[in-house]
Amino acid sequence: MAELLKVEGLETHFQTREGVIHAVNGVSFNLKEGETLGIVGESGCGKSVSMMSMLRLIPSPPGKVVAGKALFEGNDLLTMNDEQIRNIRGAKISVVFQDPMTSFNPVLTIGDQVAEPYRVHHKAGKKEALDRAVKYLELVGIPNARERLSDYPHQFSGGMRQRAMIAMGLICEPQILIADEPTTALDVTIQAQIIELVKRLRDELGMAIIWITHDLGIIAGLADRVNVMYGGHIIETAPVKDIYKNPQHPYTIGLLGSLPRMDETEYRRLTSIDGLPPILLEKPSYCPFEPRCRYAKERCRKENPGLKQVEGDGHFTACWVNPKTGKEY
Amino acid sequence: MTEKQVLLKVENLYKHFPIKKGIIFSRQTGAVHAVDGISFNIYNGETLGLVGESGCGKSTTGRTILQLYRPTSGSVFFEGDDLAKLKGENLRRKRRDLQMIFQDPYASLNPRMTVGQIIGEPMEIHGTYKGAAQTKRVQDLLQLVGLNGAFANRYPHEFSGGQRQRIGVARALALEPKLIVCDEPISALDVSIQAQVVNLLEDLQSTLGLTYLFIAHDLSMVRHISDRIAVMYLGIIVELADRNELYANPRHPYTQALLSAVPYPDPFVEEKRKRIILEGDVPSPVNPPSGCRFRTRCQYAKEICAEEKPAFREISKDHFVACHFDISGQQSAS
Numbered sequence: 088m089a090e091l092l093k094v095e096g097l098e099t100h101f102q103t104r105e106g107v108i109h110a111v112n113g114v115s116f117n118l119k120e121g122e123t124l125g126i127v128g129e130s131g132c133g134k135s136v137s138m139m140s141m142l143r144l145i146p147s148p149p150g151k152v153v154a155g156k157a158l159f160e161g162n163d164l165l166t167m168n169d170e171q172i173r174n175i176r177g178a179k180i181s182v183v184f185q186d187p188m189t190s191f192n193p194v195l196t197i198g199d200q201v202a203e204p205y206r207v208h209h210k211a212g213k214k215e216a217l218d219r220a221v222k223y224l225e226l227v228g229i230p231n232a233r234e235r236l237s238d239y240p241h242q243f244s245g246g247m248r249q250r251a252m253i254a255m256g257l258i259c260e261p262q263i264l265i266a267d268e269p270t271t272a273l274d275v276t277i278q279a280q281i282i283e284l285v286k287r288l289r290d291e292l293g294m295a296i297i298w299i300t301h302d303l304g305i306i307a308g309l310a311d312r313v314n315v316m317y318g319g320h321i322i323e324t325a326p327v328k329d330i331y332k333n334p335q336h337p338y339t340i341g342l343l344g345s346l347p348r349m350d351e352t353e354y355r356r357l358t359s360i361d362g363l364p365p366i367l368l369e370k371p372s373y374c375p376f377e378p379r380c381r382y383a384k385e386r387c388r389k390e391n392p393g394l395k396q397v398e399g400d401g402h403f404t405a406c407w408v409n410p411k412t413g414k415e416y
Numbered sequence: 417m418t419e420k421q422v423l424l425k426v427e428n429l430y431k432h433f434p435i436k437k438g439i440i441f442s443r444q445t446g447a448v449h450a451v452d453g454i455s456f457n458i459y460n461g462e463t464l465g466l467v468g469e470s471g472c473g474k475s476t477t478g479r480t481i482l483q484l485y486r487p488t489s490g491s492v493f494f495e496g497d498d499l500a501k502l503k504g505e506n507l508r509r510k511r512r513d514l515q516m517i518f519q520d521p522y523a524s525l526n527p528r529m530t531v532g533q534i535i536g537e538p539m540e541i542h543g544t545y546k547g548a549a550q551t552k553r554v555q556d557l558l559q560l561v562g563l564n565g566a567f568a569n570r571y572p573h574e575f576s577g578g579q580r581q582r583i584g585v586a587r588a589l590a591l592e593p594k595l596i597v598c599d600e601p602i603s604a605l606d607v608s609i610q611a612q613v614v615n616l617l618e619d620l621q622s623t624l625g626l627t628y629l630f631i632a633h634d635l636s637m638v639r640h641i642s643d644r645i646a647v648m649y650l651g652i653i654v655e656l657a658d659r660n661e662l663y664a665n666p667r668h669p670y671t672q673a674l675l676s677a678v679p680y681p682d683p684f685v686e687e688k689r690k691r692i693i694l695e696g697d698v699p700s701p702v703n704p705p706s707g708c709r710f711r712t713r714c715q716y717a718k719e720i721c722a723e724e725k726p727a728f729r730e731i732s733k734d735h736f737v738a739c740h741f742d743i744s745g746q747q748s749a750s
């Protein structure tokens with residue numbers, strides 16, 4: 088399949104009172120047509136900021152994308168003019184955010200908001216755009232969609248708002264849907280509804296998806312490929328089955344070990360990762376996971392390992408040490 | 417557990433929150449049926465898990481047991497006394513034995529108090545430790561939860577979420593309680609930190625002989641930590657069983673759907689799973705459906721389900737279900 092998106096060496100900084108936060112430190116990845124990419128990692132590791140940087144949605148100041156390229160169909164999103172990026176955002180690439188309460192405007196109706204991207208990008212009239220909104224609201228399972236066009240966001244339940252957000256993200260049939268923790272605030276039964284829905288739409292519309300989450304369970308059933316992030320870096324990337332069956336980075340190994348599993352019959356003490364994620368006031372010239380890593384060696388404090396290929400096809404990790412042997416590669 | 421001893425017995429517990437209209441002459445126009453007639457035991461030394469979707473009444477159950485909310489009706493027997501009937505000094509003395517850990521490690525600690533004051537406060541109120549003895553006890557508690565004793569002089573904002581949750585645990589332990597209600601103690605924490613707190617709770621349970629009521633959304637974590645699990649839906653308990661029994665042999669259609677919705681961190685398993693997808697949302701607790709509460713979303717619902725409340729019956733030893741039928745459903749674990 089053809090490459091749709093190619094991100095190279097993305098770096099983003101935030102100016103804060105404490106100094107410059109190095110939120111994203113050289114993120115590179117590709118996305119193919121129709122592919123689902125999962126991005127996992129704990130709070131603050133740079134998942135949202137890397138996506139927002141790519142789409143030029145970083146509040147500036149304090150934020151600034153200081154390096155990198157993001158080629159979409161060969162054109163760099165970071166250097167194109169404002170009109171060009173506006174034509175892509177919301178139409179060819181759309182984003183669904185974590186919290187639909189803050190992403191919907193409380194004083195506008197659901198119908199007008201869901202229809203908005205279509206009205207803008209297809210220069211459609213109000214009636215045509217609303218008809219299209221009905222179609223997409225029905226698609227995401229809002230009953231009596233036409234009657235509910237004039238509802239305001241507070242009249243929808245959390246799960247319904249999230250589904251309406253997805254309808255809005257899909258109304259222009261994007262080539263890429265970026266979903267930033269869209270189910271984190273929802274109950275598991277509603278989460279399951281939404282994930283089934285997204286899978287079905289993906290297969291019907293053939294779009295690519297970037298799904299951001301800290302839940303390794305969701306990714307297991309949804310993604311083709313997974314990027315694990317830590318401290319503003321991608322520290323491991325592999326096809327989904329390889330990440331779970333054969334994790335290579337000590338952080339990924341730790342994360343998977345810290346999850347209880349529902350199919351375990353014997354009690355097992357969870358392996359915890361001691362310590363805390365880093366606050367990056369400098370670009371790390373060392374491995375960012377070093378303070379928490381049980382495999383750390385002298386070299387890890389001095390040099391930051393880049394991604395390199397290990398094991399199978401498309402499996403890359405950023406670590407000096409082979410965790411199986413405990414020795415440097 | 418060899419001989420199971422009942423530590424806490426909840427009988428027909430109700431908690432309704434009145435809905436009032438009008439500013440000057442306010443009158444009650446309805447009530448939120450947050451907890452609507454539940455009964456269960458908690459045995460000494462065990463962990464009872466309480467799961468269910470947002471708004472089903474888990475926190476209200478925990479708070480009503482501790483008498484932070486007074487029940488609308490029903491009883492909570494703790495070591496023979498009905499807490500719902502105790503008042504004043506008698507209640508205050510009993511309350512020492514029952515503590516709570518809250519969900520939000522950011523909101524639940526007073527930002528203007530030092531960690532030492534936060535942990536010392538319950539001892540101050542109950543007059544159990546004073547002066548130097550209290551300072552010493554605070555140090556010991558900090559060490560017990562894996563924090564440096566020197567942290568006593570710092571303020572909550574100087575700590576991470578996981579550390580704050582440890583401070584909350586230390587405070588809950590200050591009066592040497594017997595039962596701790598843990599209300600989503602790890603939900604606000606990162607995955608890599610959750611395991612730290614869960615391991616701590618497990619260690620404390622085995623060294624201090626604590627009993628937990630563990631409230632959570634995360635069904636895989638509840639399974640990990642609990643001995644038995646109660647599933648709540650719209651104010652009532654629909655199923656209660658030993659944890660292995662519940663996950664291997666769920667008998668209530670809601671439990672089946674809930675378990676089936678949980679994603680597994682394993683692509684090989686996920687590939688083969690078939691999910692029960694529930695339609696719609698949870699109905700309002702102001703006007704819960706007649707008969708069986710789950711009938712509006714239940715694929716097995718029949719006429720009787722709208723007419724009669726299903727009894728909470730013991731279908732096999734220690735396995736309770738509130739459903740008119742005997743539905744063994746698909747197993748959710750593969």
Ligand SMILES: Nc1ncnc2c1ncn2[C@@H]1O[C@H](COP(=O)(O)OP(=O)(O)OP(=O)(O)O)[C@@H](O)[C@H]1O
Nearest residue numbers: 101103108110129130131132133134135136137149
């Ligand atoms: N507006 C801002 N000002 C200053 N720093 C910011 C700002 N937005 C993000 N950051 C910093 O950038 C880093 C990356 O944040 P990001 O939002 O990408 O994390 P994330 O991985 O999406 O986490 P979460 O799971 O909590 O959403 C964090 O250290 C964060 O504090």
Ligand SMILES: Nc1ncnc2c1ncn2[C@@H]1O[C@H](COP(=O)(O)OP(=O)(O)OP(=O)(O)O)[C@@H](O)[C@H]1O
Nearest residue numbers: 433448449450469470471472473474475476477701
């Ligand atoms: N103090 C209160 N006054 C009025 N209604 C309340 C109060 N506390 C809770 N409720 C209502 O009672 C019901 C049960 O709430 P509760 O907080 O017990 O649910 P929960 O199961 O703990 O949910 P969550 O998983 O979201 O924490 C909800 O409908 C809630 O809105």
Ligand code: SF4
Nearest residue numbers: 374377380387406407
């Ligand atoms: S590079 Fe060193 S410190 Fe970093 S993860 Fe690998 S072993 Fe650990």
Ligand code: SF4
Nearest residue numbers: 708711714721739740
């Ligand atoms: S009583 Fe009826 S509606 Fe309720 S769970 Fe059983 S079959 Fe479903």
Ligand SMILES: [Mg+2]
Nearest residue numbers: 134135136267
């Ligand atoms: Mg984020």
Ligand SMILES: [Mg+2]
Nearest residue numbers: 474475476599
């Ligand atoms: Mg609650």
